[in-house]
Amino acid sequence: MKERLVLVGNGMAGVRTLEELLKLAPEEYDITVFGAEPYPNYNRIMLSPVLAGEKTIDEIILNDREWYESNGITLHTGDPVVEIDRINRRVVSASGMEVSYDRLLLATGSNPFIIPVPGSDLPGVIGFRDIADVDAMVEAAKTGKKAVVIGGGLLGLEAANGLMINGMDVTVVHLMDILMERQLDKPAAGMLRKSLEEKGMKFLMEAQTAEVLGEDHVTGLRFADDAQGRASVVGGRKPGTTEIEADLVVMAVGIRPAMDLAQKAGLYCERGVVVNDTMQTYDPRIYAVGECVQHRGQCYGLVAPLFEQAKVAANHLAKMGIARYEGSVTSTKLKVTGIDLFSAGEFNEEDGDETLVLQDPAQNMYKKLVVRDNRIKGAVMFGDTMDGTWYFQLLREGTDISAFRSTILFGQHDLGDAGHGDETRVAALSSDAEICGCNGVTKGDIIDAIQTKGLFTLDDVRAHTKASASCGSCTGLVEAILSSTVGEGYEAKPSKKPVCGCTEHSHDDVIRAIAEHELKDMPSVFSFLEWNTPDGCATCRPALNYYLLARWPEDYKDDAQSRFINERAHGNIQKDGTYSVVPRMFGGLCTPSDLRAIADVCDKYEVPEMKVTGGQRIDLFGVKKEDLPPLWKDLTDAGFVSGHAYGKAMRTVKTCAGKTWCRFGTQNSTGLGVKLEELTWGSWMPHKFKLAVSGCPRNCAEATIKDFGVVCVDSGYELHIGGNGGIKVRVTDLLCKVDTEEEVLEYCGAFTQMYREEAHYLERTAPWVERVGLGHIKERILEDEAERKALYERFKVGQKVAQVDPWKARAEGEAAHEFEPLKISA
Amino acid sequence: MSDWKKIAPLEDIPRLGSRVVEIEDGSIAVFRTGDDQVFAVRDACPHKNGPLSQGIVAGHTVTCPLHNWKIDLESGEALDPDEGCTNTYVAKVEEGMVYLQL
Ligand code: SRM
Ligand SMILES: Cc1cc2nc3c(=O)[nH]c(=O)nc-3n(C[C@H](O)[C@H](O)[C@H](O)COP(=O)(O)OP(=O)(O)OC[C@H]3O[C@@H](n4cnc5c(N)ncnc54)[C@H](O)[C@@H]3O)c2cc1C
Ligand code: SF4
Ligand code: FES
Numbered sequence: 001m002k003e004r005l006v007l008v009g010n011g012m013a014g015v016r017t018l019e020e021l022l023k024l025a026p027e028e029y030d031i032t033v034f035g036a037e038p039y040p041n042y043n044r045i046m047l048s049p050v051l052a053g054e055k056t057i058d059e060i061i062l063n064d065r066e067w068y069e070s071n072g073i074t075l076h077t078g079d080p081v082v083e084i085d086r087i088n089r090r091v092v093s094a095s096g097m098e099v100s101y102d103r104l105l106l107a108t109g110s111n112p113f114i115i116p117v118p119g120s121d122l123p124g125v126i127g128f129r130d131i132a133d134v135d136a137m138v139e140a141a142k143t144g145k146k147a148v149v150i151g152g153g154l155l156g157l158e159a160a161n162g163l164m165i166n167g168m169d170v171t172v173v174h175l176m177d178i179l180m181e182r183q184l185d186k187p188a189a190g191m192l193r194k195s196l197e198e199k200g201m202k203f204l205m206e207a208q209t210a211e212v213l214g215e216d217h218v219t220g221l222r223f224a225d226d227a228q229g230r231a232s233v234v235g236g237r238k239p240g241t242t243e244i245e246a247d248l249v250v251m252a253v254g255i256r257p258a259m260d261l262a263q264k265a266g267l268y269c270e271r272g273v274v275v276n277d278t279m280q281t282y283d284p285r286i287y288a289v290g291e292c293v294q295h296r297g298q299c300y301g302l303v304a305p306l307f308e309q310a311k312v313a314a315n316h317l318a319k320m321g322i323a324r325y326e327g328s329v330t331s332t333k334l335k336v337t338g339i340d341l342f343s344a345g346e347f348n349e350e351d352g353d354e355t356l357v358l359q360d361p362a363q364n365m366y367k368k369l370v371v372r373d374n375r376i377k378g379a380v381m382f383g384d385t386m387d388g389t390w391y392f393q394l395l396r397e398g399t400d401i402s403a404f405r406s407t408i409l410f411g412q413h414d415l416g417d418a419g420h421g422d423e424t425r426v427a428a429l430s431s432d433a434e435i436c437g438c439n440g441v442t443k444g445d446i447i448d449a450i451q452t453k454g455l456f457t458l459d460d461v462r463a464h465t466k467a468s469a470s471c472g473s474c475t476g477l478v479e480a481i482l483s484s485t486v487g488e489g490y491e492a493k494p495s496k497k498p499v500c501g502c503t504e505h506s507h508d509d510v511i512r513a514i515a516e517h518e519l520k521d522m523p524s525v526f527s528f529l530e531w532n533t534p535d536g537c538a539t540c541r542p543a544l545n546y547y548l549l550a551r552w553p554e555d556y557k558d559d560a561q562s563r564f565i566n567e568r569a570h571g572n573i574q575k576d577g578t579y580s581v582v583p584r585m586f587g588g589l590c591t592p593s594d595l596r597a598i599a600d601v602c603d604k605y606e607v608p609e610m611k612v613t614g615g616q617r618i619d620l621f622g623v624k625k626e627d628l629p630p631l632w633k634d635l636t637d638a639g640f641v642s643g644h645a646y647g648k649a650m651r652t653v654k655t656c657a658g659k660t661w662c663r664f665g666t667q668n669s670t671g672l673g674v675k676l677e678e679l680t681w682g683s684w685m686p687h688k689f690k691l692a693v694s695g696c697p698r699n700c701a702e703a704t705i706k707d708f709g710v711v712c713v714d715s716g717y718e719l720h721i722g723g724n725g726g727i728k729v730r731v732t733d734l735l736c737k738v739d740t741e742e743e744v745l746e747y748c749g750a751f752t753q754m755y756r757e758e759a760h761y762l763e764r765t766a767p768w769v770e771r772v773g774l775g776h777i778k779e780r781i782l783e784d785e786a787e788r789k790a791l792y793e794r795f796k797v798g799q800k801v802a803q804v805d806p807w808k809a810r811a812e813g814e815a816a817h818e819f820e821p822l823k824i825s826a
Numbered sequence: 827m828s829d830w831k832k833i834a835p836l837e838d839i840p841r842l843g844s845r846v847v848e849i850e851d852g853s854i855a856v857f858r859t860g861d862d863q864v865f866a867v868r869d870a871c872p873h874k875n876g877p878l879s880q881g882i883v884a885g886h887t888v889t890c891p892l893h894n895w896k897i898d899l900e901s902g903e904a905l906d907p908d909e910g911c912t913n914t915y916v917a918k919v920e921e922g923m924v925y926l927q928l
Contacts, residue, residue, distance in 0.1 A: 453907075464907040535842060535860040538882040538889035538896075561842040565880040565891040573891055577877040817838060821846040822856070824928075825832045 002030045003102040005317065006091055008081045008261065010035025012044055013290025013306040014107025015063055020314030022071055028318060031073045032099050034091070036080035037130055040065050044130070045303060048335045051134050051162030084265035086283060103317060106262060106273060106281070106288040110255040110301070115150065119212030125249045128159045137248065141166035144247025148172075148221055150209055152179040154334060156252035157192075160201055161336045163250070171202040171244060173209065173221070175253075183332045183343040187359065188366050188382040195339050195364070204244070212249060220245045257292045257299055272299045277324040279313040289313045295325065302330045315504075320530050323504070331392045333385070342388035345378030345395050346370060353377065358409040367409055374402045374773070387411040400773025403733075426480040435481070436474045441467040443481060450485045458482065500539035502531050507543070507760035514547050520555050522548065522562070536562075543761035546648065549684055550756045553798040560815065566646035569818060570806045571628060574621065579628060581620040582645035583635050584681060587655045587673035587693075588616030597638030605631050615652035615690070617643055626819050633811035641805040644682070648762070650752075651690045653677040654702065658695035658712070667712035669695035672741055676710075679745055680752060682803040683795075686759040686768075689752065704732045707755075707765040708748055713737075717744050721751055721777070722769030730766040733774050736782055750781050750788040753795035830918070830925045836864070839924065844879045844888075849928065854915055855879035856924065857899055859886055865899035866917040866926050872897070872910025 005021075007014045010033050018031065035041075039061070046060040068075040076093065083092040090100040112127025114120050124144075126136050140147070141163060149160040152174030160170045172179075178189035193203060210224040223242045257272035268274050268282040272294030279287050279295075289309045291301055300306060305328035315323035331344035349355050349370045356369040365383030369376055369391065376395040381388055390411070394401060401408055431444035449455060449464045461478055462468055468478040498504050505513075510529065519525045525544055526536065536544065541562035548556040560568050571579035583598065598618055602610055608622035623631060632642075644651060655673030659665035673693040680691065692703040693710040703709030705723040709732055712718075716739040720732035735751070738744060754777065759768040769777065780787045810819070839845050839858040846869055847854045853869035855878050865886070869879045876892035886899045896905040902914040916927040 533885060535884050537884045538894070541882065541884065561840060561883065564882065569880070573877075573880060575874070575892065577875075577880075817840065817845060821848050821853070822834045822838070824847060824849070824926075825834075 003028065004100060005029035005031045005103050005105065006099055006101040007031065007033045007105045007107060008084075008091065009107035009109055009258075009290070009292070010037065010041055010075070010077065011107060011109045011290065012041065012062075012303055013109070013310055014105060015041040016307055016310040017105060017107065017289055017313045017317070018071075018073065019063075020311050021317050024314060024320065025318035026071075029103070031071075032101075033068070033073055033075045034079060034081045034093055035075070035077045037132075038078040039131060040068065040075065040077065042131070045335075047128070047131070047134050048158035048162060050131075051137060051159065052165045052337070053162075054337070057131060081261060084261060084267075084286075086265055086286075089285065102285070104286045105313065105317070106286060106292060107290040108258040108261060108292045110257045110291040112251060113254040113256050114251050115209055115253060117209055117211050119214060119218070120251075122212055122214050122218045123216065124214070124218035124247065125212055125251065128155055128250055128252050129255075133250075137163060137250065138166060140248040141168050145169055146171075146245050147248040147250065148244060148246040149250045149252060150174075150221075151252035151254070152176070152203070152205075153182065153252060153254075154180060154332060156250070157196065158335055159250050159252055161196075161199070163248075164200060168248070169202075170200075171204060173204045173207050173223075173244075175206065175208055177206050179203075180334075180343075183347075183380075184341070184382075185347055185368060185380050188341070188343070188368070188380045191364060191366055191382045192334075192339065192341060196336075199338075210242075213243070218246055218249050221249065255291065255301055257294065259292055262288070262292070270294055277312075277326060278316050278321075279309055279325060280316070287313050287317065296327050298327060300328065300330065302332070304328065305330055311504075322530065329396055331379075331388065333388070340381075340383055340385040342381040342385040343379065344388070344392045345376070347378035347380045356405075356409055369408065371401070371405075374400050374405065374775070376401060384411075397771065398773075399771060400775060402774070403770065426477055426484060435477050436465075436467040439466040441465050446478065446481050447485050450482060455482075499543060500537055502533040502536050502540050503529060505529050510544065511547055511551075511758075511760075514551050520548065520552050521557070522559060542648075546684060546686065546761050550686075550798070553801045560818075567648070568815075569625065569628065570632075570642055570646060570810065571623065572646045576622075578622045578624055580645070581623050581628070581631065581635075582613065582615075582617050582643035583640035584643040584677075585617045586677045586681075587653050587670050589655075589670060589674060594638065594640070597635065597640070601631055601634050601638075604634065613645070615645070616654050617645070617652065619645070626821070629811050629813075629816070629819055632807035636805070636808045636811050640807075641681070642807045647684070648687050649685050649689070650680045650683040651688050653680075654690070654692040654706070656693070656695050656700035658693075662695055664698060665695035665712070666714050667695060667717065669693040669701065669710075669712050672710065672712075672717075672744065673701075675741065675745060676748055679749060679799070682805075683752065683756070683799060684802060685752075685756060686761050687764040689755070689765065691748070705729060706732065708751060710744055710748075716740070719744065719747055719751075722765045722774075724764055724766035728766075730770075733769060735774075735778065746788065746792050747781060749795040750791035751777070753791040753798075754780060756795075756798075757791075828927050831928050833924045833926055836862070836919055836922050836924055839864070842883045844883065846877075846879045847926065853877075853879070854926065855888075856917065856926070857883055857888060859883060859899070862919075864917045864919050864924050866915040867897070867899060867902050868913040868915075870912060871895060872904055872912050873908070878912070 041063040043060040043062050046055055049055040079093045079095050081091045082094050090098050092098050112129050126133050147163045147168040147170045149156045150173045152172050160172050164170045178186055179193050208224040209221055211222040212218055213220040221244050259269045259273050262273045263269050273281055273288045273292050274294050275281055275288050279289055281288050290306050308328055309325050312323040312325040329345055334341040347370055354371045358367045368380045370378040375398050379391040433443045435441055435443050446465055446467055453464055455461050458479055468475045497506055499507055513529055519528055522544055545559050545562040565573050571581055605627050607620045611619045613619045653673045653676050655670045658669030659667055676691055689707045691708045692701040692706040694701040694703045695712050697711055703711050704720050705725045709720040710717050716737055718737050719735045721735045723732035724730040755765055841858055842860055844855050844857040847856055854866050855869040857865045869877050871878050871890040873895050876890040878888050878890055880891045881888040887896050889896050895908045902912040904910045918925050
């Protein structure tokens, strides 16, 4: 018999957990759900638009009754659970139903806090929590005129706005002197208040409710007087006048986790039901998620963190036992049409924080970022919130912003890169404007695909149109089109991105698991991290192959079938299925006999085209696959090794003429380039990796757009890191200056190894440096000599295995099956 | 008409890999999947004739090396959202030997 799972609370967090669970283990449990409300699961967030008449109840149902049925879930609505009998492991509902469980999931949400003043139980006093409350407000608006909303927070303002749209005269009463004080600072709150007043909303600030007036229905409110005996009501009212009329009072002063049931059952509760990082309560059979929960001292009241909790709980209910919830940073948007407001993180600065502010009263626009150690701690925006998601991402990922700090307030599209955009820019584009240059996809194509195929996510759009599926520089534009086409809705972006559809785990999770649990082959990774495909896919296998190789160079056996064809055949595949061959020329140096050997090879194998490459070498194009091994043999005999022009690997070291010839040269840049290439060639990398050495600051070898660049100066060598030519040009950061060639080699090896160990597969040094921050790299390479030396040693250990020329090996017969067709024998 | 033709011992095809068989009017890609099944399709992607034999094999699909279309090895059909189809051939393994019906 299957185990039984009972869910108490048919709301957003609980049902999301079931959805996640069904994805992981559809057959694990017989599931029963109890909901106090008479509806199937609906989108509570959308109650504000429902109240404002912008949406209907039908439109906000998330899982209709059919969904429960088709997933074999028994649903009891309108029947709250009143008792949990932990000894006999069963729950009892208000209607007297008893259901036993093997595991229980509590997701009872929270209740609006009703201020305990006389009269607060009068008819006409309500909270704003569920469909019944919305119905009550819409009903009240039909007869009554005056509404008072107590609480100037997110919920209160959304309620007030909705009531105003329903024709009521609305006053918001707030205890503090600024609105939404938990989300806004003073300037932003002031701007918000002004905008709402322009819409007709009234405010009574710093007013403390003392009593709800009325006999059999609410008629008004009375406020407390302050210590001076003066009414604490401000805002143009005469002192001493401490009452206000009301036909409806909405209390939106906060929520309290609904934990009565849990408390009665003897589960440990503080402000909420206390859970650990696996969402388990003090009773191991009982899990809890959502607003009713207290995790690491925090209770949450927004869906994004609750959905993360749901994922974790589902993982444990499915008995996979690996996910952890580690808390969330949240961000807030106000859903009042026409008012753009965003806030996230800690936006009130403390000692040691710096504040960046951009304010334009004429445009009613305000942006503030609170920064500490060049990382964003908090953000408040009013008027122009376009970049809110970007700031929030920088905040969550702890990105070092020093590189673009001076322009950060102007937004992402100001970073000077052709690809990033915002919604206004997108809106201004015509429908035949090309969005994705790589795949020739227009704005019209994308909108068409979104509408006809019902797409919702960036991945969907990528799959269906190929837009942003290649170089990715148009991702921002595609996202903007997506959000302007499907509308905002709520969207809970997971804070970690899985490697691919075969797993839930992020690149960092995988890297960590391989190291910590000594996973040394691919099947172990698949089984330990519970991959959901038998042999991965073309996205994850190359990544895993790299991570295993980088971590266990001496133990792991490279898996050719997990490599892209270029790395398997050691040449670049061309559009007609032939290959190109680029022999390595250390530092770009060559001799007459090298050139003669290359010329002979080209004659012998009738190579259709030769070209000097951008990397200072010679490319032979159009070689047939079966000719590769003999051609390589001839090159090998002439002393060449593979140039790895095809690999996620160390590529070229560009050099300039240098001191030997050039009248400006300060050091032997060519010779140093050769030494660097001898040190690093053959090394597999997360992405391609290029070096250059210039003999003086004229920088003819373009060292400042390389992954690792050296600029020679009279007194030594400047070391530069994280540069990139290509799709998005990035100039290097200066790492440091050193005195000797030996130090250049050591720092280069250490930096390379750090990148090899930490970066995500297919992340070049430029985005990696931006993600982790220059400070982090300096800390390990400059400030910690022992660490630098250890990294350099590890690099050299890996190189012992890596510096085996793949061409020579194949010329000698290795992997011959790769190059020879099969014959039909009978 | 169509006969079973002996191709090669199964172990000559790497697991999660392929070999190419030349026939009169082109090439056939013969794949061996992780579960040791064998599939044969024309070695030309429905997109732009990319050599499917050179792609990465996972499950019963191969990802074309040129522009990453995914092709179902059983049917020869491109997986959603791409559209197109390549010819398939019947293959079998008997006593460790791979045969194609040609
Ligand atoms: C052969 C060469 C062009 C040439 O004839 O000059 C070349 C050819 C290709 N480049 Fe490149 N790149 C070549 C130098 C460069 C340079 C210049 C340099 O290295 O100094 C750059 C800009 C510098 C940089 O990388 O920062 C360059 C930036 C790219 C990019 C964009 C990389 C980026 O991070 O934005 C790609 C696409 C990619 O890697 O995803 C790319 C990809 C390619 C590929 C591999 C496209 C592909 O996947 O098939 C081309 C292979 C052609 C072929 O079949 O052989 N190639 N490519 C150059 C080989 C140099 C060598 O000796 O190995
Ligand atoms: C008007 C409004 C606007 C909001 N706007 C946003 C927003 O813009 N962004 C955002 O992130 N969040 C917003 N929220 C908050 C968000 O809706 C909640 O965080 C989320 O719904 C909490 O999910 P939950 O599952 O914990 O609780 P709920 O969704 O409240 O679900 C709990 C359910 O359990 C039921 N229940 C309680 N006790 C029992 C019992 N003993 N037996 C059976 N059933 C029981 C309750 O009736 C309820 O249906 C808003 C909330 C409201 C009310
Ligand atoms: S720029 Fe590079 S990738 Fe683009 S066509 Fe030229 S060689 Fe190919
Ligand atoms: S030729 Fe196969 S995907 Fe383009």
